[in-house]
Amino acid sequence: MAEVADSCFLGFDFSTQQLKVVAIDGHLAVVHQSSVQFDSELPEFRTHGGVHIHSDQLTVTSPALMWVKALDVLLEKMRSAGFDFSRVKAVSGSGQQHGSVFWRTGARQTLNHLDPRKHLHVLLQDSFALQDSPVWMDSSTSGQCQSLEETVGGAQRLADITGSRAYERFTGNQIAKIYRLKPNEFSESERISLVSSFASSLFLGEYAAIDYSDGSGMNLMDIGEKRWSQVCVNATAPALAEKLGDLTPSTAVLGCVSPYYTERYGFPQSCKVLAFTGDNPGSLAGMRLREGDLAVSLGTSDTVFLWIQDPKPTVEGHIFCNPVDCSAYMALICFKNGSFTRERIRNECAGGSWELFSSALRSTPMGNNGNLGMYFDVMEITPPAVGVHRFNAEGQRVAAFDREVEIRALVEGQFLAKRVHAEKLGYKIIQGTRVLATGGASSNKDILQVLSDVFNAPVYTIDVPNSAGLGCAYRALHGLMAETGQSFSETTRSAPDPQLAVRPEPGALEVYAPLMLRYTALEDQLLNDCKL
Ligand SMILES: Nc1ncnc2c1ncn2[C@@H]1O[C@H](COP(=O)(O)OP(=O)(O)O)[C@@H](O)[C@H]1O
Numbered sequence: 003m004a005e006v007a008d009s010c011f012l013g014f015d016f017s018t019q020q021l022k023v024v025a026i027d028g029h030l031a032v033v034h035q036s037s038v039q040f041d042s043e044l045p046e047f048r049t050h051g052g053v054h055i056h057s058d059q060l061t062v063t064s065p066a067l068m069w070v071k072a073l074d075v076l077l078e079k080m081r082s083a084g085f086d087f088s089r090v091k092a093v094s095g096s097g098q099q100h101g102s103v104f105w106r107t108g109a110r111q112t113l114n115h116l117d118p119r120k121h122l123h124v125l126l127q128d129s130f131a132l133q134d135s136p137v138w139m140d141s142s143t144s145g146q147c148q149s150l151e152e153t154v155g156g157a158q159r160l161a162d163i164t165g166s167r168a169y170e171r172f173t174g175n176q177i178a179k180i181y182r183l184k185p186n187e188f189s190e191s192e193r194i195s196l197v198s199s200f201a202s203s204l205f206l207g208e209y210a211a212i213d214y215s216d217g218s219g220m221n222l223m224d225i226g227e228k229r230w231s232q233v234c235v236n237a238t239a240p241a242l243a244e245k246l247g248d249l250t251p252s253t254a255v256l257g258c259v260s261p262y263y264t265e266r267y268g269f270p271q272s273c274k275v276l277a278f279t280g281d282n283p284g285s286l287a288g289m290r291l292r293e294g295d296l297a298v299s300l301g302t303s304d305t306v307f308l309w310i311q312d313p314k315p316t317v318e319g320h321i322f323c324n325p326v327d328c329s330a331y332m333a334l335i336c337f338k339n340g341s342f343t344r345e346r347i348r349n350e351c352a353g354g355s356w357e358l359f360s361s362a363l364r365s366t367p368m369g370n371n372g373n374l375g376m377y378f379d380v381m382e383i384t385p386p387a388v389g390v391h392r393f394n395a396e397g398q399r400v401a402a403f404d405r406e407v408e409i410r411a412l413v414e415g416q417f418l419a420k421r422v423h424a425e426k427l428g429y430k431i432i433q434g435t436r437v438l439a440t441g442g443a444s445s446n447k448d449i450l451q452v453l454s455d456v457f458n459a460p461v462y463t464i465d466v467p468n469s470a471g472l473g474c475a476y477r478a479l480h481g482l483m484a485e486t487g488q489s490f491s492e493t494t495r496s497a498p499d500p501q502l503a504v505r506p507e508p509g510a511l512e513v514y515a516p517l518m519l520r521y522t523a524l525e526d527q528l529l530n531d532c533k534l
């Protein structure tokens with residue numbers, strides 16, 4: 003018994019703005035959390051929000067070496083805080099989805115022989131053929147998307163195979179662009195990883211396989227067969243399958259940590275590395291999502307996701323393999339204008355204070371007296387539209403709102419979009435529906451109140467805002483149990499349940515049902531105007 007309590011499992015999350023870690027003990031209690039903010043703690047990489055937006059405003063990258071250095075800093079921080087690495091039985095983790103890391107030929111050798119006296123960022127500084135990794139915020143690959151859909155036989159056909167029509171940020175389209183624009187860097191690459199499998203490679207000291215769940219966000223994997231789709235891989239770049247390596251179940255144990263971690267930090271030699279996955283799949287695990295629940299992640303991106311059994315891919319949203327149950331799937335919708343847009347409006351309308359932002363939400367009525375807004379500071383993913391669009395109660399476009407009205411219009415508009423698009427995917431809010439919220443903005447009860455009112459459903463949260471890291475700590479533990487056939491839900495049965503955060507206000511249904519229709523019509527009109 004003492005051994006269970008003494009053991010420890012780590013979940014790392016390489017997300018857009020920071021690297022975070024959650025440690026749990028064998029009883030699933032959180033025993034340590036730590037993080038490294040890229041902008042403020044690694045200023046030498048000059049990122050803003052963890053990324054570089056290029057002059058075309060479409061290309062968005064992050065330095066691969068920044069992620070490596072963040073891991074050095076995080077492990078040193080844990081050591082300084084007295085964290086006992088000798089208790090760690092297994093590690094797993096997640097990464098922002100879709101981003102790609104291009105390892106230079108020879109990097110495998112370097113990974114295999116990491117000198118424990120040196121920092122990883124010193125050892126790996128020459129290991130990347132491409133210094134700047136394309137990330138999920140990139141939308142510069144429209145041409146590649148069009149070409150992939152044409153080759154495969156259309157958007158729906160591509161969705162049937164890979165779970166999604168072609169999306170600009172999806173890794174295959176990013177790789178196709180690099181192959182065309184940077185042929186030398188492409189040919190110098192011996193391996194192309196996702197952010198998640200790049201991170202597990204750092205722990206393994208060897209190239210790690212891409213897991214089925216994060217691999218589903220590439221437009222390259224056949225999600226039914228769970229292998230690379232020949233037609234997609236061939237349409238993307240020559241000899242790509244070799245550079246991608248194998249796929250692996252998300253629940254697989256990949257091996258033990260590299261001796262680097264044993265010698266430098268005192269990890270046990272037997273410490274296992276479980277396949278890393280995408281951050282949204284990681285959150286699904288952390289929130290212990292059940293069929294029927296709807297999860298809303300309010301991080302750098304906003305996402306909505308659900309557990310599904312029978313996937314029916316469409317040209318809207320994505321189907322990914324499920325990270326904790328190989329026979330199941332998850333559906334996901336991604337909204338690019340999440341936290342950065344809320345921060346902009348907070349800065350412009352609430353003096354940079356979340357408290358004032360919240361009081362504006364409290365002092366304005368549900369439905370905002372008919373004032374409605376869509377705030378797409380950058381080209382949105384769902385729907386594919388850009389710009390700020392404000393409409394008054396009469397449906398007329400207006401140039402500005404009062405500050406408090408602007409704040410409510412932003413938050414209501416963001417949540418109406420989530421509900422409208424979740425329902426387009428076939429999701430129905432019914433009696434008993436739980437909305438589970440996570441991510442940085444889920445700590446704000448006033449934002450959650452609007453979420454609850456728009457969905458007319460109670461909103462639950464978990465204590466640990468980093469649900470992806472927590473989920474991956476659970477996955478690390480489950481990885482050790484999976485050989486015995488134990489399911490993820492059995493492994494995590496004693497974990498704390500999500501707690502009720504807010505309930506819908508009386509009258510929410512009457513206010514938001516008609517607004518949903520208005521929002522849908524305005525969005526259709528906007529998309530039609532874009533086509534003209
Ligand atoms: N009290 C708050 N109210 C609203 N948003 C918040 C609050 N605190 C933090 N945030 C938002 O959370 C974001 C970070 O969320 P997080 O899920 O940690 O991001 P990621 O995992 O993508 O790096 C910040 O950009 C910030 O806008």
Ligand SMILES: O=C(CO)[C@@H](O)[C@H](O)COP(=O)(O)O
Nearest residue numbers: 017018098099138301302303
């Ligand atoms: O592109 C997607 C999902 O498809 C994003 O959700 C990324 O996975 C980034 O995640 P965060 O850093 O915002 O959590």
